[in-house]
Amino acid sequence: MQQALTLDQLKLQQQRSKRRRGVVYYVGVILIAAFMLYPVVWLVASSLKAPDEIWTNVASLIPSEFHFENYAEGWSGFGGITFATFFRNSFIVAGFGTLFTVVSSAIVAYGFARVKFVGSGIWFSIMLLTLMLPNQILMIPQYIIFNQLDWINTFLPLLVPKLGGDVFFIFMIIQFIRGIPVDLDEAAMIDGCSKTGIFFRIILPQIVPALVTAAIFSFYWTWEDFLGPLVYLQDPNLYTVSLALRAFADTGSVTNWGAVFAMLTLSLVPVILIFVFFQRYLVEGIATTGLKG
Amino acid sequence: MSEPIATLPVSKRVDEAASEAASQPKRRSRGFKQNNAVGYLFISPWLIGFLLFSFIPIAISLYLAFTNYDLLSGGEWTGLRNFERMFTQDIRYGRSMIATFKYVLLVVPLRLMFALAVAMLLNTKRRGVYWFRAAYYIPSIIGASVAVAVMWRQLFGPQGVINAIAQLLGFDPINWLGNPDTAIWTLVILAVWQFGSPMLIFLAGLRQIPSELYEAASIDGATSWQRFYRVTLPLLTPIIFFNLIMQIIANFRVFTQAFIVTAGGPLDTTLFYTLYLYRRAFNDFQMGYASAMAWVLLLIIGFFTALSFRLSRYWVFYETKEG
Amino acid sequence: MSRRHFKFVLLALTFILIFSLGSAVLAQDATEMRLVWWGSQSRHDRTIAVVEMYEAENPGLDIVYEFANFNDYWTLMNTQAAGGELACVMQQDYAYLSEWARRGLLAPLDPFIEQGLLDTSTIDDTYLEGGRVDGQLYGMNLGSNSQSIILDLDAFEQAGMDLPDPQWTWDDFEQVATELHDKLGIYAYGSPDLGDDQIWTAMMVSLGVNPFNDAGTDFGYTDDQPIIDHFNRLLRLQEAGVIQSYEEIQAAASTGPENSPIVTAEAAMQYQWSNQVVAIFSAAGENRHFKLWPMPRPEGARSANYLKPSMFFSIPEACEMKEEAAKFISFFVNDLEANEILFAERGVPVSSGVREHLQPMLDEVGAETFDFLERVAADASPIFPPNPPGYNDIRNNVWIPLFKEPVLYEQIPVEEGMAIFRSEAQAILAGNE
Incomplete structure (x- = not known):
């Protein structure tokens, strides 16, 4: 009885630490992904900007007006x-x-x-x-x-x-x-x-x-x-x-x-x-x- | 091998090292009978392509290296004049050498380490890992376009994100692209950021490692670090070696990034060898001189490649050696 | 050997066979005339429309065209020249014209003018002059062009300053710039840098000397002082923060005109060739006001402006239908309807008839460019002879990396840089003997 409990606890502990590791993993991976995806977001944003906004507002990731005609x-x-x-x-x-x-x-x-x-x-x-x-x-x-x-x-x-x-x-x-x-x-x-x-x-x-x-x-x-x-x-x-x-x-x-x-x-x-x-x-x-x- | 490497002609060295590499099975006579017909048949696609489309252009470029050919009219034989000029008179040639070596020394190790680390991270069956792989590969496919030039210059610009972060951390903003001391770093970071291709090759290599070995190691109670060090790393050495060789070759020949982002400046601190060569050939019409530069580059890369092959026997592990 | 081996070989051979056949079919051509140019989308669209117009008027003639951006274009042209595969009509640049002409790659156009195939009756000789090499016309000017300083009128108004005298000197420039900077706190001048090699050559023209001697074997002047003075002035101004320092110019987000400091209102003046100002005006948006101003000149000198062909059409010697090519160029330069489509995109048209025809249709930028060229033409200095062979070498490998950059980065004094420039450039020029 005693032993079975500890086994269960052990399993639970393992599960918890596994989940915790999973969270750390995803946070890390998502953070890196943000760096990696920046260019695409920037590119898509630029592709929707008006000609003068592309250059006067280079860093912005959200166009002030959407220009799909580009x-x-x-x-x-x-x-x-x-x-x-x-x-x-x-x-x-x-x-x-x-x-x-x-x-x-x-x-x-x-x-x-x-x-x-x-x-x-x-x-x-x-x-x-x-x-x-x-x-x-x-x-x-x-x-x-x-x-x-x-x-x-x-x-x-x-x-x-x-x-x-x-x-x-x-x-x-x-x-x-x-x-x-x-x-x-x-x-x-x-x-x-x-x-x-x-x-x-x-x-x-x-x-x-x-x-x-x-x-x-x-x-x-x-x-x-x-x-x-x-x-x-x-x-x-x-x-x-x-x-x-x-x-x-x-x-x-x-x-x-x-x-x-x-x-x-x-x-x-x-x-x-x-x-x-x-x-x-x-x-x-x-x-x-x-x-x- | 005890003879000093430097006394051998490079092509011979590469040749020896390569024959070592390519015909490794010769150490094991069992099962590997020599078969010339089959061998040549298998390599015939490359061999025919090489003889048809590469051999003559390569021979021509070697000849041109000793002429003053200027693209628009025929060249005259000038002997070693081009080489003499390169090493004794051309100030920019020295600058391009310095820039290139600096770049190679920084990029090759950084990129390989980063690629391997990320490949390990993504070599899992966790949910969604597909998408992360795609995301991590994206910088590499945006690679050579005009967009990267604009975006990168803006990131490192006086009001760019990088300086904003630096200021947040209490550093003074740096004029990354305008300062001759820092400009090359923008390209190094760009190259490291585009680690997608070595990463993918590492991933493919990791997939090839039999999972039984990991299971066996786990049963023996190995920690994850031990599993990496004892199983992954040795079995991955052929792929690490491949990536190393290819990164050496590719980064000595680096062209596009400097071509589109910095145009070689400021003060020639990012005037990479191939960029300078291209400019000499197509902007200044000095194809003869550029050919000579190309062959010197071949000797330099050849030397480092041969050296790597030499050293590879001490750390690269091939299945074919076992038995 | 198993049968699989043969399958590989067979497969490879089949591929090669199919493609060879395919290419043989594709290679059969009728009367084709090849035309190549560089530019961007708008120029491509306009030029293609004119080509189609010409084809409609000349049934039986098929014009095959190629286009690229400026850098790619010259890589392509050099390759085609080396391969003996040049087109019949090619766009040419002032920087390369003499090099190509002297190597016998281009055909002189004078015979076609005499035969009446190439109509120059409405073109003033000053516009043709820039296309002449050793007395013969090798390039037909497609548009006129001159150097300018763009003034931001809003900035001048805000500073409460009058516009400078059009015949201003570099001393005036320094004084105007300092005042602008003091009153507005922004840079008076941004990029591109004023150490450009074309400012050096323009300076020589205004001093009444040619940059190079007639044979192209040496400089055409001996006194370097005006250039040394100019660079000392630039160093003074960048030190004082009146103009952007060279380091800051290098850090701009784009090397193109669209993102230059005058567009982002970080600077009040900018040096630009007049056919490139459209890019700046349109990038800056509609509520900004600019004016083109002549270049400053050294004290006591004549105008530093000269009319330069923005680009040419040339006929390569390898072309087999030169008469047809000449007729097309004539149409391109003179036809009113065609020029309505081209709309001075390559610079102000050289035919007076075309200019008059387009004048009433111009928008604000176009009108300003036309007007500027007219103002400049009144007292412009004559253009100097085309650059000698090796000029690109001098510019790319001596002027910029060994003189301009080390000096503006304050790594060497101006005098020392100038001495290096003179001796290195002379070594290159000596090769022309």
């Missing part, structure tokens, strides 16, 4: 080419770009991480070296190559190189694969599985978190990139959102800042949605399904 003005784009066009283009470039990048990166990473072949070290270091050279320097030679191929003014220069994967993701996935015990590979191999079989059956399910991370980054990086679209796309009907946004603001002429902030806000929506959608898979990563033997 969105209409921004959406109308340039000379009849609306943001519907720019969004469509961005979706094509970022969507296919992400697909190509992630698939290729996973394949290449597996090759480096789990297959032994002559020259793998050399190729790996060359691969890393390409990451260290500022790409500003490669822009012009690359432009000349794509010009020779007659690819200027198409999405090809933006998409085809992605079929080769991205060094950042290749290296990242390599590191993830190397965290997976080799025993699994070996067991599969004894069962008569080929290298490709191992990749699909053993490795791929285990690196889902890495692939999801790669997809989120790749989408965002492609979405925000403006230098590639600037150089390779000539026809405004092919402009991406990031490029169109930059065409709004010019230091030497009148800039409709309300429209800039409005379209900037809209341009964040797909990136956030992609994040929210994909991060689901981050949580349900393989670690919890207990595939590990």
Whole structure:
């Protein structure tokens, strides 16, 4: 009797301290979130301010008057080419770009991480070296190559190189694969599985978190990139959102800042949605399904 | 390895360190037979892409580093002239070096620690954690836009929020962006605040750690700190290593933040290497000189990357080494 | 190897194939003429409307256009120039015109004027002059422009002060500024800083010398004293708090004109090119009153104002349909209906016919800009020859980082900075020999 009571008390105590810890956790997490969300709130507020209020009342988070027409003005784009066009283009470039990048990166990473072949070290270091050279320097030679191929003014220069994967993701996935015990590979191999079989059956399910991370980054990086679209796309009907946004603001002429902030806000929506959608898979990563033997 | 690192050419060092890294399985002959055809087939997407779209531009830029190519008309071979000018005559080059090193030394450790701490915090199944993750990632996606420039300059401005808080705490307001001593800090804080990408990679890494290990540790009566130190940290080392390498490379190449927020000023205290290089190339038409700068940067980054690979054997734990 | 391997390769090859085919189809073009410019939304909208108008009048001609902001534009143009892919009509800037022309990238426009394709009959020669390099016209002026000091009329009224003499000197400026500051307690002058390199060149023009010699191999003057005096004055004023210090200017929330101190009523005067004042007037709102004033000049000198083309249209040498390009430029500059759409957004139109046509339609800001240019034109100094190659190098890598900033941050004395500037700039100019 006595003992049962103490057990109950103990449980109660544990519960209480757990709840207390929960409260501390949420207070902390919410406080940090406030810092993190400030820019979005500021951006949305600015996108609703009148042109003179944007600058005379920069810090305020609540517009004195709501100017929803900023969105209409921004959406109308340039000379009849609306943001519907720019969004469509961005979706094509970022969507296919992400697909190509992630698939290729996973394949290449597996090759480096789990297959032994002559020259793998050399190729790996060359691969890393390409990451260290500022790409500003490669822009012009690359432009000349794509010009020779007659690819200027198409999405090809933006998409085809992605079929080769991205060094950042290749290296990242390599590191993830190397965290997976080799025993699994070996067991599969004894069962008569080929290298490709191992990749699909053993490795791929285990690196889902890495692939999801790669997809989120790749989408965002492609979405925000403006230098590639600037150089390779000539026809405004092919402009991406990031490029169109930059065409709004010019230091030497009148800039409709309300429209800039409005379209900037809209341009964040797909990136956030992609994040929210994909991060689901981050949580349900393989670690919890207990595939590990 | 006993030979002094500094006497080897950098590419060779990277190469050795990398071959160490990439072909780790060679230590275990069992089960890992060499298979060239399969290996090359798997890396062929990258290899083909590299040969088609990167190799020639890289070779051209190396050639241009020894010329006075000016973008609009062909360059002449000038030998080591560009490098000589960089190290002996160009005052701004020295300033850009100082700014870049300062930035890298501050940002890399701060950002990694912050990202890891927050990833630990969010690696839970508590309710609503989804939304917090999204919220914490948001600064990183607002990253390079003109909005960040305006907002950040306003935050650190004379009447900005930061100074308001400082005054509340009894400090004198600081002219963050105008003072050559403090301007770089606005960019460091911006970079740390945008910790989303390393955080996400850490999170993915944490998800990969088998929960059985935590359970086993709990049964052994390990405290949460012990669990972190004994289970999480060692198993996360490949990912920490990856993030470290990538942060070193990315921050040496930092461009956008300075480009949009401070434009390199004041007094060149935020004139980061790549920003200066870009200006030389596209504003001053000195593509030859800029190419030379790019290759020096490659050597610098290569050195630190190779060093990290060298040191990684002492602290990075790979499953493939066990067995 | 399993069959899966081949699937990868096959997949990759298919992608490449599809895209190659796609690009081949897309690459087939009719008679296309490419046009590129920089600007912001309003300029893009106006220019596109004029392009469509021109296409409607010239069936069979397809104008393909590209636009970007100023910074992106030059990155793009440099890339296209390096790739030999320049458009047929490109917007040009005074700072780059001679560099591009001397490298043979631009075609002279004089032959088209002689052939009557490019109509300059209503354009005064002073407006064309700025587009000439080595005696030939390489850029068609799209709008006239001059430096100005914006005066906040409300601030002057509040201080009970008369507006300064339009022919004021820098000494007058100092005195007016001090008085404004004493009476109102605000900054008399805000940003941008008065150590701008274009104030230096304007100062040289008003002293009757050119900034550089004709060959572009050295400075065109030997006496640095006026510039040293100018910077000592700036140091005096910023020390006294009459004008914003350089440090404070750097800390402004935006580097653009929209958020400048005159807009937020923290300062009473501001230096600005006249085609950029619209941004300030509209950001400040309707209940503020401004007036454009000529630049102050050194004691005893002539006007420090000159008429500068705000931007040009040029025809790159690589263009294969130069006559068509010239005809389009002619339309763009002369057509009344087109200019109703363009509405002086690129600066005050150079064709007298267009100016007269637009005059009655102008709003307050537009009228003030037109009026200002007329006032200035009366005694303007002639424009100096286009900057020599390497000028951008001098400005970006010597004037600002080695002279202006260290001096205004009071890290080195003006004389020492000036000596550094002279020797470093001369080293760059010597490269033009």
